[in-house]
Amino acid sequence: MGWNRKVLRVNLSAGTCTPEQLNMAWANDYLGSRGLASKYLISEIDPKVDPLSPDNKMIMATGPLTGTMASTGGRYTVVTKGALTNAIACSNSGGFFGAEMKFAGWDMIIFEGKSPKPVYLYVENDKAELRDAGHLWGKTCWETEETIKRLHQDPLIRVSSIGGAGENQVMFACIVNDLHRAAGRSGVGAVMGSKNLKAVAIRGTKGVSGIKDFPAFLAATNAAKKVLADNAVTGQGLPKYGTQVLMNVINEMGALPTRNHRDVQFEEAGKISAEAMHEKRPSDGKAQLVTNAACFGCTIACGRISKIDETHFSVKNSPKYWGASGGLEYEAAWALGAANGVGDLEALQYANLLCNEHGMDPISFGATVGAAMEMYETGILSKEQIGLDAPFGSAEALCQLVEMTAHGKGFGKELGLGSARLCAKYGHPELSMSVKGQEFPAYDSRGIQGMGLAYATSNRGACHLRGYTVASEVLGIPVKTDPLTTDGKPELVKAFQDATGIFDSAGICVFTSFAWTLADVQPQLQAACEGDWSMDKLNLVGERIWNMERQFNLAAGLSAKDDDLPPRLKTEPAKTGPAKGLVNGLDKMKPEYYKVRGWDSAGVPEQATLQRLGL
Known part of the structure; x- marks a missing residue:
């Protein structure tokens, strides 16, 4: 049947976890995940609610194909009223967390209210309980996941958590699972932080049962996987180059937003492209890209696993970043790079690592830096206000600003507002490249x-x-x-x-x-x-x-x-x-x-x- 027919309702104010039946009439009308969770949210909150108030709700939801043998069936969504936008937010993530929720027997988890103290939700199949997260508060997403797995002595637990950005209500904070997959946009992590909810840890061993017609499902998923394998994009381009395959393509089209959309082509696009990630570095003879990686059930495997240059100024005194970890995808490489005129691939990877570690959307972060750099170059913001020189093209400024934002220090607090609030604060709302408060991704709409x-x-x-x-x-x-x-x-x-x-x-x-x-x-x-x-x-x-x-x-x-x-x-x-x-x-x-x-x-x-x- 695709659905487990079970919802877990977590009242953070009361500290209760209550199972209830999924509304199957709604499932029939809205399918699952984004559609069904949005129906629940819209039915339960006042649309005018302050996103960061206890009256807002946050829903984590799977779809009927999540956890099945359908290719890419690992997705889950976080639905809430967005902190960044004041509009409906539905942020989608891959990795393995969504499938684990399904394996534990749940279609959806609804969080309401606000916990009086930091907590995390622990789910093991039918068992669900809120546990103290005082020892986790202040930890990064990476530390949180590691600590929870160690605490429960189970490396197979799947963890979704916020870092300092979510705790401190950075308006574009995200929710990170599996170390480098994220429900990334619209500030869903800020909503989670406002509820004093640090993490959700799930272990499911039930698997997925109740597929209506298994032989037909097997035939349909196999046929669909063949279509993916035979396609030039999903069978060749994305596995080899990831989404970064687009960098040079979009640049040649004159649709790569550069320096806060002042320009539509970036002269250093080739230096931050997929091809550049494959090139061997002079410093160590190795490429930044180590391998590709797949989310649960995925036959495309567009994910990047990268290793930063240990001699780069950003990490030469920080061995913790020397190992292989989540690599650049197109949107992040663009936002951290071309949007700011930065052509230093290693600096982009460093900024990307910090966004993953601390739970920040690299698209909104990078685009907000672009707006700040334009305000710096035009004299609206001074070196004294920012705390450093921040001209377009400065890899050093990018690396310092990501650290400041991740830790909520100095001008980093201002950047944490997002570009719309930041530019309005300094009297130039027109310099925010956003719609409804959310920053643009990597396509200039004059060229597309x-x-x-x-x-x-x-x-x-x-x-x-x-x-x-x-x-x-x-x-x-x-x-x-x-x-x-x-x-x-x-x-x-x-x-x-x-x-x-x-x-x-x-x-x-x-x-x-x-x-x-x-x-x-x-x-x-x-x-x-x-x-x-x-x-x-x-x-x-x-x-x-x-x-x-x-x-x-x-x-x-x-x-x-x-x-x-x-x-x-x-x-x-x-x-x-x-x-x-x-x-x-x-x-x-x-x-x-x-x-x-x-x-x-x-x-x-x-x-x-x-x-x-x-x-």
Whole structure:
């Protein structure tokens, strides 16, 4: 049946852990993970709640394919009202934690209230209890995981935790599991920290049972794995180069945001690319990249395991960072690198390690540094205010600023606000490259027009994983569209957004969508889950999830004016590359998108749309 039919409700204020039945009517309407957890959240909190108050709730959720033999079936999501955005937040993570939750017999864990003192949740199959975390508070994500495994004398426990960033409510704090996988965006770690919840540790030995039609499921998953293996992106590009395969590609297209989006091409992109990670260093004759790695059940294995240059200035006196650990992915390499004009690959890996260790989203952190560097270069911020010289291109400044932010010291506290709050504080909100308070990922929407619309309309703030039109506009998947035109982009963005809702809610990785369409996912869901999971139904469920999230945001106080891009992207033309002379055509695309969505001119879903979707 795909679901365990069990929810664990943890009341942190009262210190109780109570099992309850999963609402199967909702599961039938919202599938699981992102969709189902969002339905629970929206039904249980006031949309206007302060994200950091005890009245906000935080939900960890699996999908019906999580923990199964479906390729990439290791995903789980964290759903809450986002600290960074004040909008609905759904942050997705891989690794092994999600599958372990499923193996322990739980579809979802709902956290409510606030513990009077630091605690962690320990789950062993049906047993669940809150334990004192006083000895863990102040520890990094890495130390927390190690300590919990040692305490329970079980190296197979899976741990999801916050570091100092979450404890101190850094607005872009994330939740880290398996040392370097993260529910990364929208400040979910800050919400967890506000509840005095340090970690969740799970050990599950039940496995997954109740697949509706096992022979059909086996056939469907095997066929789908073959599609991944035979595809150039999922079978060759991602395993060899990881997401970093995009660095040189996007740079050549003139869509690599550089120096806080002042430029669209980075002259040192080659130095921080996937290819550079493979090159042997003069210092030790070794490449930064050690190997690739896979999350639970994944046949793609796009993860990077890297080893930093021990002679690099950032770590030469810090042996603890000399071992192999989670390596750079494209978004992090861009945010820590091109966004700040930094072309030092080892400095980027160091900053990335600290983000993993202390629980910070490297995208928002790096982009916030980019805004601060621009304010420094234009005289808005002085050396005295920052505590150091911070010009674009300074690897030394990047490394010092990541340390300051991780430890909440000096100007690091200001950076911890995120770029929207930081730039507003110093009187220049236009210098924050963000939507709904969340910083852009690694695609400039002057060179990839559809991404501008996807960013502006994303329910969780600027995001590449809510409507990845790069697949179509750059890679030609499933059809090639022209990245430099706005024509047809409203329909394209809607299609990607709705389909992504299904991938996320099923409990599989969105990277499979480089090779799979919904037609590859449908037979897997049909065989795993009871009920009808036809293509028509899946399309409807994806659209329903998107509109439900939209309704929450409208009730939270967001409006059409929040579906916008910073002035720079609409008024300052790209200076180089294929998009030279272009700005983003959001103002043309947005009204068309609202129409395609069945929303009125104010971006509010029409009554007929809500009725059709059963909302």
